[in-house]
Amino acid sequence: MFSSREVDWKRGSSAIACYYSMSILPKDLRGKVNLNPDTDSAMLYSAKSTIWPKNKDLDLGKSSFRKGYKGILFWRNGVLDIQVPIKFRPTSTSPVLNGTMEVGLSVDGDLGASKLVEGVFTSRSEVSELDSGTLVSLVKSSIKGRLNTMLEGLEESNLRDPKARGAANEQAEQHLSALLEETGIVVSGLNMRWSKTGGEKLGQMKKTLDRRKDVMGTKLEEQAIERMRGSKNMEQLEKHRAETIASEFLEEDRTRRDTAKLRRKAEVEEAEQEMELRKRIHESRSKLAETEFQEKVDDLKHLGEMSRKMDNLDLSKVRIDTEISRKQAESDIESDSKDRDVDRIVRAALSMKEVEISEGAIIDLLKPEGEEGRSYDFSEVINPDIHEDLEQGLYTAGEIDGFISELERMTKSPGNSKEKLSDIWAGLGVFHRHRGNKGGSMDEAISRSLQFNEDNTIAMKCRMDYLWNRHPQQFLPGKLERFGDQLMEIESLLEGLLGQEGASESDKSDMMERHRKCLKALSRDKENGDIWKDKMEAKYGLEI
Numbered sequence: 001m002f003s004s005r006e007v008d009w010k011r012g013s014s015a016i017a018c019y020y021s022m023s024i025l026p027k028d029l030r031g032k033v034n035l036n037p038d039t040d041s042a043m044l045y046s047a048k049s050t051i052w053p054k055n056k057d058l059d060l061g062k063s064s065f066r067k068g069y070k071g072i073l074f075w076r077n078g079v080l081d082i083q084v085p086i087k088f089r090p091t092s093t094s095p096v097l098n099g100t101m102e103v104g105l106s107v108d109g110d111l112g113a114s115k116l117v118e119g120v121f122t123s124r125s126e127v128s129e130l131d132s133g134t135l136v137s138l139v140k141s142s143i144k145g146r147l148n149t150m151l152e153g154l155e156e157s158n159l160r161d162p163k164a165r166g167a168a169n170e171q172a173e174q175h176l177s178a179l180l181e182e183t184g185i186v187v188s189g190l191n192m193r194w195s196k197t198g199g200e201k202l203g204q205m206k207k208t209l210d211r212r213k214d215v216m217g218t219k220l221e222e223q224a225i226e227r228m229r230g231s232k233n234m235e236q237l238e239k240h241r242a243e244t245i246a247s248e249f250l251e252e253d254r255t256r257r258d259t260a261k262l263r264r265k266a267e268v269e270e271a272e273q274e275m276e277l278r279k280r281i282h283e284s285r286s287k288l289a290e291t292e293f294q295e296k297v298d299d300l301k302h303l304g305e306m307s308r309k310m311d312n313l314d315l316s317k318v319r320i321d322t323e324i325s326r327k328q329a330e331s332d333i334e335s336d337s338k339d340r341d342v343d344r345i346v347r348a349a350l351s352m353k354e355v356e357i358s359e360g361a362i363i364d365l366l367k368p369e370g371e372e373g374r375s376y377d378f379s380e381v382i383n384p385d386i387h388e389d390l391e392q393g394l395y396t397a398g399e400i401d402g403f404i405s406e407l408e409r410m411t412k413s414p415g416n417s418k419e420k421l422s423d424i425w426a427g428l429g430v431f432h433r434h435r436g437n438k439g440g441s442m443d444e445a446i447s448r449s450l451q452f453n454e455d456n457t458i459a460m461k462c463r464m465d466y467l468w469n470r471h472p473q474q475f476l477p478g479k480l481e482r483f484g485d486q487l488m489e490i491e492s493l494l495e496g497l498l499g500q501e502g503a504s505e506s507d508k509s510d511m512m513e514r515h516r517k518c519l520k521a522l523s524r525d526k527e528n529g530d531i532w533k534d535k536m537e538a539k540y541g542l543e544i
Contacts (some may be wrong), residue, residue, distance in 0.1 A: 085504075126520065399434070
């Protein structure tokens with residue numbers, strides 16, 4: 001007798017819990033389940049739920065054993081960290097703040113595990129594994145339309161304030177814990193990381209541009225000096241500069257010597273005049289004893305002579321100062337003239353053909369990167385995350401109508417490529433969908449988009465979301481006859497979207513859940529049901 005093979009209940013995923021119906025148990029789980037007694041647990045469902053003993057082998061390879069139960073739930077201890085992208089608009093007039101909610105989630109023991117079946121797996125029949133992608137989708141749907149309450153008090157002005165951010169994180173964790181309480185999942189820590197705002201990006205761009213200007217200015221100056229040094233005329237320029245400097249020193253020395261001579265001459269003349277004056281005073285005093293009359297006459301003569309001498313001395317000083325000023329002025333004029341000659345030579349050297357640097361070249365070097373020849377990018381037409389923005393109610397009806405008018409204007413540009421036209425019409429389809437598809441405006445826009453690009457992701461997802469939510473009852477038994485064509489179109493769109501690259505893990509997980517749900521509904525078709533069942537088994541290893 002052969003023993004059953006060992007199987008992994010997580011099937012290679014990061015799931016913290018899995019639930020399977022025994023009637024459609026995947027083939028790769030039909031064996032001896034590898035359960036770690038320290039971390040893994042299992043609960044079997046029949047008339048009542050039973051927790052499987054930790055130290056007892058669980059063999060699902062035996063069909064007789066499987067027939068005794070309706071379903072089985074696996075779960076493990078430990079926290080699974082996920083990252084949920086969010087967009088938060090504090091008020092209708094404030095900009096949208098982009099961020100990531102980092103959350104740790106785990107199963108709340110045996111009691112939480114029992115809640116998982118009703119809170120998650122039964123209500124989402126297409127979900128069988130509670131992995132990171134499914135948890136991201138669950139959290140996003142839980143917080144939809146509630147972010148303003150969860151993050152009340154947080155604005156762009158205090159986004160970087162540690163105290164405000166700490167309060168917002170704590171408040172958001174409390175709200176999320178309450179929202180997930182009935183699912184059996186507990187929140188173990190929450191932290192919000194915010195991307196740079198428009199104002200912060202603009203400030204950084206300005207600083208970067210200033211740094212680039214400084215660097216380019218330095219480089220241009222260095223290049224000019226290096227080219228001047230390598231120029232054939234550099235030797236002559238250096239020689240002329242040396243001669244000019246030497247001439248300046250000689251002229252300054254000559255001026256200093258002339259000034260010193262003039263000052264010494266003035267001092268000698270002043271001393272001689274003073275000696276002559278003293279001599280005359282002495283002679284006058286010696287004659288005072290002769291007669292009083294002669295003394296008065298001599299005094300008068302002496303005073304007249306002294307006045308005349310003083311006038312002559314003042315005149316000499318004025319002439320000396322005038323001569324000094326003239327010499328200094330001539331020296332300054334010659335120095336300025338030589339400086340101008342040197343500047344003229346340097347400018348001429350810079351303008352030589354070998355070192356020519358035009359103003360236009362400098363302006364081009366300082367242009368921001370990507371200004372010339374920039375290629376078309378999808379984000380120029382519509383934000384790739386516009387679905388989530390609209391779902392969260394970040395735009396008013398008036399704003400959406402404004403977006404529609406702007407995109408309609410863009411369709412008339414003769415420079416549009418087919419790719420860009422497809423994106424513009426896809427954007428119009430998204431906005432018309434959120435305005436109610438009035439008069440089939442969304443259908444027309446999506447059709448136009450797919451004419452230009454049949455694989456346009458935004459157009460396909462917009463059409464799929466519209467059909468998915470149009471008739472929620474289409475997935476129920478007995479509704480296939482009425483909604484069969486619509487379900488097949490949804491399945492085709494989902495298969496096309498899953499085949500494209502670039503989707504995030506959470507988006508891909510959400511689309512896979514929808515695809516399984518759609519295939520399950522189509523498998524009820526009396527004529528072609530086997531085709532859809534085979535497709536389900538081939539893609540997901542599930543039997544219906």
